[in-house]
Amino acid sequence: xxxxxxxxxxxxxxxxxxxxxxxxxxxxxxxxxxxxxxxxxxxxxxxxxxxxxxxxxxxxxxxxxxxxxxxxxxxxxxxxxxxxxxxxxxxxxxxxxxxxxxxxxxxxxxxxxxxxxxxxxxxxxxxxxxxxxxxxxxxxxxxxxxxxxxxxxxxxxxxxxxxxxxxxxxxxxxxxxxxxxxxxxxxxxxxxxxxxxxxxxxxxxxxxxxxxxxxxxxxxxxxxxxxxxxxxxxxxxxxxxxxxxxxxxxx
Amino acid sequence: xxxxxxxxxxxxxxxxxxxxxxxxxxxxxxxxxxxxxxxxxxxxxxxxxxxxxxxxxxxxxxxxxxxxxxxxxxxxxxxxxxxxxxxxxxxxxxxxxxxxxxxxxxxxxxxxxxxxxxxxxxxxxxxxxxxxxxxxxxxxxxxxxxxxxxxxxxxxxxxxxxxxxxxxxxxxxxxxxxxxxxxxxxxx
Numbered sequence: 001x002x003x004x005x006x007x008x009x010x011x012x013x014x015x016x017x018x019x020x021x022x023x024x025x026x027x028x029x030x031x032x033x034x035x036x037x038x039x040x041x042x043x044x045x046x047x048x049x050x051x052x053x054x055x056x057x058x059x060x061x062x063x064x065x066x067x068x069x070x071x072x073x074x075x076x077x078x079x080x081x082x083x084x085x086x087x088x089x090x091x092x093x094x095x096x097x098x099x100x101x102x103x104x105x106x107x108x109x110x111x112x113x114x115x116x117x118x119x120x121x122x123x124x125x126x127x128x129x130x131x132x133x134x135x136x137x138x139x140x141x142x143x144x145x146x147x148x149x150x151x152x153x154x155x156x157x158x159x160x161x162x163x164x165x166x167x168x169x170x171x172x173x174x175x176x177x178x179x180x181x182x183x184x185x186x187x188x189x190x191x192x193x194x195x196x197x198x199x200x201x202x203x204x205x206x207x208x209x210x211x212x213x214x215x216x217x218x219x220x221x222x223x224x225x226x227x228x229x230x231x232x233x234x235x236x237x238x239x240x241x242x243x244x245x246x247x248x249x250x251x
Numbered sequence: 252x253x254x255x256x257x258x259x260x261x262x263x264x265x266x267x268x269x270x271x272x273x274x275x276x277x278x279x280x281x282x283x284x285x286x287x288x289x290x291x292x293x294x295x296x297x298x299x300x301x302x303x304x305x306x307x308x309x310x311x312x313x314x315x316x317x318x319x320x321x322x323x324x325x326x327x328x329x330x331x332x333x334x335x336x337x338x339x340x341x342x343x344x345x346x347x348x349x350x351x352x353x354x355x356x357x358x359x360x361x362x363x364x365x366x367x368x369x370x371x372x373x374x375x376x377x378x379x380x381x382x383x384x385x386x387x388x389x390x391x392x393x394x395x396x397x398x399x400x401x402x403x404x405x406x407x408x409x410x411x412x413x414x415x416x417x418x419x420x421x422x423x424x425x426x427x428x429x430x431x432x433x434x435x436x437x438x439x
Contacts, residue, residue: 033286033300039278042304046274046311061315118316119309120326122412123333190312191305193337249341 058188062118065188069116070109073181073202077108077210080177085216097212100143104209108202111136115185115198129194136201137231140208144223167226170215174207174230181206182234200238204231254279259323267314277323278307285331288395291380292335302338306331328400329410332392339388382432389413390425397422 050059057068086093088101114132117124124132178200185199211227254262254276262280266273285306290299309330317326383391389411396407397418404422408415 033283033290033296035278035282038300038303039275039282039307042278042307042311043271043274045304045308049308049311059312059315118313119330119333120313120316122329122410123336124412190309192333193340246341 054187058190062116065116066109066113069112069185069188072184073108073112073206074105074209076177076180077105077206078213080173081210081213084210084214087213093213100146100212101209103139103143104205104212107136107139108205108209111198111202111205112185115192115195115202116189117192117195117198119190119192123192124194126194129197133197133201133235136205137228137235140204140228140231141224143208143212144228145220164221164225166217166219167222167224167229170211170217170222170226171230171233173214174204174211174227175234177210178203178207178230178234196238196242197235200234201231204234260321263314263317263321263323263326267317274307274311277310277327281324281327282307284400285327288328288331288399289335289338291395291399292384292391293338298338302331302334305334309334325406325409328396328402332396332410336388336392339391378433379429382429385432386425386428390421390428393418393421394425394429398426 049055057065060068081087083090086097088098093101111132114124180203182199182203185202186195189195189199207230208227211230215222215227217223217226254272257265257273257276259277259280262273262277266277282303286299286303289302290296293299293302306327310327313326313330317323383394386394392411393407396402396410397404402410404415404418407422408418411418413421
């Protein structure tokens, strides 16, 4: 049979050519398939699964996984900032700051929900994943500009280097919260490809949420360098790690 | 009642309720089908077996997400397709199709005719799969589900997470491309 014969089946006007059905199946596709051995190994693996508490949480319904992850991540953020300069429960936060904290909290829950998207649902397109991650980073910069009380001028020009240096402790603080959040989301995830990006975004959001309550500095440069940059740094690190991993896999 | 008398969804519900035998019945229905599906797109048997294993482990892990009204076939094919797509993205997709097990056949007169037919079929198959491997990811998965798996466009759309119109467009473009590539090659 020529390829022409294989691809030029009679078809309605305007419809794409179909391929010859005779090409569908091949002995090569079933070579090496030993169903008895394979199902036995899978059954053994399923019996090994679900033994630890984490395994059981991971095997739970997606709604409960998201609820657990959100609860623990928010507890981490609020717990770390329990005595913060803008903690709402001490009456130290303005209405605007309470709204900002609410926005951060909702963003954390939404991003964790995406990180824990189950594998039986269609994968999100790469553009959507990139858009959501970029949106979360942008949100951090917007809230840094909106939330800071100081004028923009003092942090530009000669005052910029001190603002950057002053942001380092907040960056470290945020990273210390972001990493456990990332690990939590990855631990409860069942292996969706985009999960790592959403988990890193959720980590950055938890860091920013806690910093919004914890940090007493109102300087715009400090907020940009020490708070908002957290997401950029985490995503950049993850991108490097992912590229290295894929390079290693294809070698 | 035997497992064979139960439909897919009843099997899955039985498994969720704790009946381990239902898992083997589901594997009997879908294991070979998923192996054929992934084997077409990954270069090694071991990778194909790994993907089948991962698919059923994910089915097990996600069993408490299975709700009334859900259908097993799109569920399990979505899992398999997501895992396969990940494999493509990490560079482990089939870029070439070796023609294995044919060495020496042409040298045996008694089997010459059979060898010719086998070699022709294998080469044809290799060209088809290599051509499919060159398609963009979105078109490749639609061809796999629509042509190889013979699923209706609505079900393909549900599995790949796109609307039916977009899936039809992808399929049309993919069939046109394959026709051009394979037809052109055949004329040479």
